[in-house]
Structure formats: structure tokens, C-alpha cells
Amino acid sequence: MPKQAGFKRKAQITKVATNKFREKGYRAVSMRELAEHVGIEAASFYNHFDSKESILKEICFRMGNEFFNTINIALAEEKKTDKMLERAIKSHINVITDNMDASAVFLHDWRYLSEPYLSEFKEMRRKYEGIFRKIIKEGMDKGIFNKQDETFTVLMIFSSLNWVYDWFDVKGKFTAEQIGTNISKLILEGIRK
Amino acid sequence: MPKQAGFKRKAQITKVATNKFREKGYRAVSMRELAEHVGIEAASFYNHFDSKESILKEICFRMGNEFFNTINIALAEEKKTDKMLERAIKSHINVITDNMDASAVFLHDWRYLSEPYLSEFKEMRRKYEGIFRKIIKEGMDKGIFNKQDETFTVLMIFSSLNWVYDWFDVKGKFTAEQIGTNISKLILEGIRK
DNA sequence: TACTTTTGCTAACAAATGTTAGTATAAAAA
DNA sequence: TTTTTATACTAACATTTGTTAGCAAAAGTA
Numbered sequence: 001m002p003k004q005a006g007f008k009r010k011a012q013i014t015k016v017a018t019n020k021f022r023e024k025g026y027r028a029v030s031m032r033e034l035a036e037h038v039g040i041e042a043a044s045f046y047n048h049f050d051s052k053e054s055i056l057k058e059i060c061f062r063m064g065n066e067f068f069n070t071i072n073i074a075l076a077e078e079k080k081t082d083k084m085l086e087r088a089i090k091s092h093i094n095v096i097t098d099n100m101d102a103s104a105v106f107l108h109d110w111r112y113l114s115e116p117y118l119s120e121f122k123e124m125r126r127k128y129e130g131i132f133r134k135i136i137k138e139g140m141d142k143g144i145f146n147k148q149d150e151t152f153t154v155l156m157i158f159s160s161l162n163w164v165y166d167w168f169d170v171k172g173k174f175t176a177e178q179i180g181t182n183i184s185k186l187i188l189e190g191i192r193k
Numbered sequence: 194m195p196k197q198a199g200f201k202r203k204a205q206i207t208k209v210a211t212n213k214f215r216e217k218g219y220r221a222v223s224m225r226e227l228a229e230h231v232g233i234e235a236a237s238f239y240n241h242f243d244s245k246e247s248i249l250k251e252i253c254f255r256m257g258n259e260f261f262n263t264i265n266i267a268l269a270e271e272k273k274t275d276k277m278l279e280r281a282i283k284s285h286i287n288v289i290t291d292n293m294d295a296s297a298v299f300l301h302d303w304r305y306l307s308e309p310y311l312s313e314f315k316e317m318r319r320k321y322e323g324i325f326r327k328i329i330k331e332g333m334d335k336g337i338f339n340k341q342d343e344t345f346t347v348l349m350i351f352s353s354l355n356w357v358y359d360w361f362d363v364k365g366k367f368t369a370e371q372i373g374t375n376i377s378k379l380i381l382e383g384i385r386k
Numbered sequence: 387t388a389c390t391t392t393t394g395c396t397a398a399c400a401a402a403t404g405t406t407a408g409t410a411t412a413a414a415a416a
Numbered sequence: 417t418t419t420t421t422a423t424a425c426t427a428a429c430a431t432t433t434g435t436t437a438g439c440a441a442a443a444g445t446a
Contacts, residue, residue, distance in 0.1 A: 009423080024341070027220035028305070031404060040424070043405080047423050052404065082385065108301070136384075145384050148375065152367070156353055156379055163352035167201050173343070182341065186349055190383030191329075191338050192275065202393080224434060233394070240393050246433065256427080 022101040026109040063106035072110035090180035197200035219302040227280040281312040282375035290369035
């Protein structure tokens with residue numbers, strides 16, 4: 001079958017791959033399995049992507065950009081430190097809940113990238129974490145957050161955010177907005193009354 | 194080479210496998226690669242294990258038991274709800290920091306178990322989470338914890354605990370004990386002053 | 387000592403892997 | 417219309433995969 005007008009094979013491949021990678025893990029998904037779900041032969045992928053890894057690459061870096069873009073918008077024009085943290089947290093959670101499959105791939109399968117993309121990816125992530133670190137540090141310096149090792153606090157925050165993809169249920173009782181609000185509150189106030 | 198007295202091949206295999214699985218992920222580690230690190234041929238594994246999966250099985254279920262045993266000891270004779278939560282958290286973190294590689298495998302690679310072990314594993318994990326859920330619920334009922342969906346709170350707590358293996362550095366500036374204390378405090382009190 | 391068990395080896399297997407070569411045809415551009 | 421480009425196909429490739437068969441020798445047991 002030849003080109004079909006009005007539908008983008010490449011986007012479809014990325015979507016299917018994202019879904020399958022999330023479901024089984026990058027290494028456990030074969031090109032032939034992917035092909036079957038897309039509705040083409042495995043060899044036909046190579047008209048759209050250089051390699052299996054380049055599909056992964058696209059998913060990981062697209063998500064990276066998504067996290068950056070969203071948080072930049074969220075933080076613009078907000079000056080109060082605690083509000084900034086809240087916005088950053090909500091932004092992060094929104095990106096995850098809006099891209100559940102891709103988030104899982106982003107968080108798990110990046111390690112199968114080869115150099116130099118692996119280093120590039122890590123650097124990107126480091127920068128993103130830096131946004132949070134800066135807010136936390138500012139809050140501690142101003143005395144509105146408890147003084148603690150800031151790296152520790154940032155890691156702890158990411159830890160609690162980065163499993164959202166694992167248990168957030170789109171049809172469940174919470175909206176992404178509520179999840180964001182609740183997690184922000186838990187992080188800021190703790191669970192003790 | 195024949196049997197060598199005084200050293201346990203099976204234990205060595207488990208150890209090497211745990212380390213490699215953690216490093217690269219279960220699916221990305223081949224029997225031949227494992228063999229090279231153990232110092233035997235790939236075929237020789239089958240004198241000690243039925244299959245590659247049975248190595249994974251052993252790691253996952255041994256860790257499961259470890260979590261249960263440790264938390265049971267930690268909770269014995271403690272009656273105050275908030276102290277119980279603190280102890281549960283510290284217990285969980287101690288198991289992770291004492292078994293960094295195995296924890297990563299336990300948390301990531303369990304999904305490559307096949308039935309019926311997959312279901313058995315999930316059930317085990319569900320029971321373990323139930324211990325935390327019960328404490329949280331008790332605390333909410335007594336009014337010492339903020340009222341919230343308890344499943345949500347439990348997931349959030351696990352989320353922040355289960356990434357410890359990813360960033361805890363044995364030689365770093367914090368001991369496992371300090372990590373436990375800090376995380377407990379963050380969960381209970383939040384970061385805001 | 388003689389016998390059994392354990393643990394290792396080499397060789398090979400069938401299946402699955404990512405990928406390339408060569409070709410055909412529909413869509414797009416000229 | 418003719419030409420070019422994009423996208424699909426079939427067939428095959430070289431590796432790598434987990435695993436088995438058959439055999440040898442050390443360790444354990446009698």
C-alpha cells in the first residue's frame with residue numbers, strides 16, 4: 001500500500017510505539033510486534049525512522065521539551081516562592097497526566113539511548129531539575145521552607161511526582177487538577193494535622 | 194571446572210544477576226553476559242536455575258519477604274499511629290538501602306514475570322501496601338492525619354520512597370538512617386515552615 | 387575403595403532480533 | 417503528461433536469544 005493522504009504514518013508509529021514501550025518496556029517490544037499494531041511490515045519502518053532507537057529518541061526528547069515548555073509558561077509572572085513551587089508541581093503533573101504513555105517511556109526507557117543522546121538526555125533532565133532546585137533554595141533562604149539539603153528535597157519531590165503515571169486513572173475519581181492540588185498540599189504541609 | 198568447596202555458586206549467580214538486571218534491565222541482560230561475569234558458560238546456569246526467569250523470580254520474591262519481615266519487626270510493640278507510620282517508612286527505606294540492586298529489580302522488573310508468578314507478586318505487593326493503608330486510615334479516623342483519600346496518600350508515600358534506590362549514595366553525605374528520618378519528617382510535616 | 391551426585395564443559399538448536407537490498411506503485415511535482 | 421519522491425512490499429542477512437543434549441570430572445557418600 002502506498003502513501004495515504006490525510007493521515008500521518010510517522011505520527012501513528014510514534015503513538016503506537018509509545019503505547020507499546022510503556023506497556024512492555026522498550027527492550028521487550030520488537031519491530032515486528034510494533035509493525036503488526038501499526039498495520040505495516042517491520043521493514044517499512046525504515047522509511048520513517050533510521051532505527052528502533054530513533055523512535056525512542058523522539059519520544060524522550062519530545063517529552064523533555066514538553067516538560068520545559070509547560071513549566072516555563074506556568075512560572076511566568078509568578079513571583080511568590082511557595083506559589084511558584086505549587087505551579088511547578090502542577091505543571092509537572094499536568095504533563096504526566098496529559099502524556100501518560102510517553103511519560104512512562106521518558107522516565108523508564110531513556111536509559112536505552114546510546115551516546116551521545118544518553119548524555120544529552122541526562123543534561124536536559126539535570127537542567128529541568130535545576131528549575132525546582134532554584135525554587136527550593138530560594139524558599140529556604142527566605143525562611144519560608146524548612147532548611148534541608150536542597151538536592152534531597154528536590155529528589156524527594158520528583159520521587160513523589162514521577163510515579164503518577166503509574167497509578168493515575170483518567171477515568172478515576174480524581175482529575176489531574178485535583179491530583180496536582182492534593183500533591184502540592186501534601187508536599188507543602190505534610191500529612192499531619 | 195568442577196565444584197569448588199566453600200563458595201556457593203547459586204548465591205553468586207543471584208548476586209551477579211541482581212546487579213546486572215539493575216544496571217541494564219532484565220530484558221537487556223543475556224545469559225551469556227551473565228555467564229561472563231560469573232565466570233562460567235551460559236549453559237551451566239541450568240544446573241542451578243530452571244530458566245532465566247527463575248532467577249528473576251527468586252530476586253523478586255526474596256525482596257518481597259524482606260519487606261514483610263522487616264516491617265513486621267518494626268511495627269511490633271508500637272501502638273501510636275504516627276510513630277507507626279514513621280517506623281513503617283524507615284523500615285521500607287532500610288530495606289531499600291540495604292538491598293539497592295535487588296530493590297531496583299523488585300520495583301522495575303517484576304513485570305517480566307509470567308503467570309502465575311505475576312499475579313502472586315502483585316498480590317504480595319497489594320498486601321504489603323495494605324499495611325501502610327491501615328495505618329493511614331487509622332490516623333485519619335483518629336484525626337491526627339489530614340483527611341484525604343487514603344489510597345491516594347499511600348500511593349504518594351510509596352512514590353516518594355520507591356525512588357530512593359535511584360539516588361541514595363552509600364558513600365554520600367546521608368546515612369540510610371538520616372534519609373529515613375528526613376523523609377518521614379517531610380511526609381509528616383511537609384516542607385513549609 | 388567404589389558409587390552417586392553435582393557442576394562444569396562444548397556443541398548445537400530453533401526462534402527471534404534489528405536491519406538492508408531490491409522492487410513496485412501511488413502520490414506529488416514538473 | 418512525464419518525472420520524481422514517498423511509502424509500502426517480499427526476501428533475506430547476520431546476530432543474538434534462551435535453552436537442551438551429551439559428556440567429563442571433581443566432590444560427596446558408602
